[in-house]
Amino acid sequence: MGTAVARALDLLLPAGCVSCRIWMPRSEARDDAPICARCRSRLRMASWPRCTRCDAPLGTGIARLSDAERSDCHECRPWSTALSTARSAFLLTTPASDLVHALKYEGWSELAGFMAGRMAGALRDTANRASTVWDQPGGVCDAQTIVVTPMPTTPTRERRRGYNQAGLLAEGVASELGLPLKPLLIRTLDRRSQIKLEPSQRRANVSGVFAPHPAMGVISGTSVVLVDDVLTTGATASEAATLLIGQGASSVHLATFGRALPEPFSSLP
């Protein structure tokens, strides 16, 4: 596109960044994701050291530095053993939280490709680290078959939004990593929103929420990369993982764009 045409388009159809809302030149949205260069640079990754299982930055929230000696941490110890690992692209602070909100509630499906690209990057990063679970027996790379599947949403929500945000992210992650995408789960119950619930209430609330997707087929010996937009308590992912392991999957690994950590980010010994 000629520069003059691009400039004219900028004037006619101004693009606003979904986080800071400032107008930005169309050239800045080089991958069609409406997020400006400044906000891209402010996306914050978890600090090191991290929990080998759930990737939580140790020494923040309830993940203690002493957890570095273990294969899990205070954050992920309550999870079902069916959920092997979790990896997230960024901490769920601004602007990552704005991107999640824009994708989920504001119809900005154009963000999915950008977000999935960063998620695939976090998963690749994991695969390149010799000490990670992906390379160990029982890890993703050890499996004969790996499939990517989205965390399902309810049909009502999907109809309202026009898409399942986790479905768009899963599509992007599968395509970035060259892995097959397959629906494995359906959500059977429209439980009330979990936002206001305590962690223990959330665990009780998700019980029995999932069922096998009609197209699941045989998944014995398959490692599943379960894709969702955010990881909060891990209760929903634990429930989904339990069902997948029950159906024969060899391991389940959660991949999310955002990782919520308890506030404040106080340091613990």
Ligand SMILES: [Zn+2]
């Ligand atoms: Zn911005």
Ligand SMILES: [Zn+2]
């Ligand atoms: Zn952990």
